[in-house]
Amino acid sequence: MLQQISIANEIGIPSSKSALLIGYQAITNTAARIAFGRLVNNPRMDKIVSVQIMGLMLAVNATLFPLAKTYSSLVVYVVVFGCFDGSLAVMFGMGTLHIVGERLAGRAFGNLCFAAAIGNVLGPPVAG
Secondary structure (H helix, E strand, C coil), X not given: CHHHHHHHHXXXXXXXXXXXXXXXXXXXXXXXXXXXXXXHCCCCCCHHHHHHHHHHHHHHHHHHHHHCCCHHHHHHHHHHHHHHHHHHHHHHHHHHHHHHCCCCHHHHHHHHHHHHHHHHHHHHHHHC
């Protein structure tokens, strides 16, 4: 997320405004976790399709990021990112429980966290 501040500064947005991008992302992330947690707890909501939609929206948002050349477009990017990232964070636990059931939920969630940690550890050195 911090790269958005430096990118905003590179396109001529003052540091005082670009620093607010993190705040916008944090607020929408928190609100999305609360709202989506309540929404997806509804038994009529398909949890697997929800995860797929969230992943698609995050991918589309990231794909369109290079087109963000104004402050308002960067705000839209961080708000959309915060919303769907917060929603996806809620679904890690709920989705795992839904897929494997209560009996295997602990082991499955541990494996999920381990797999995510590999990318978090190896990603930055590989990316440079």
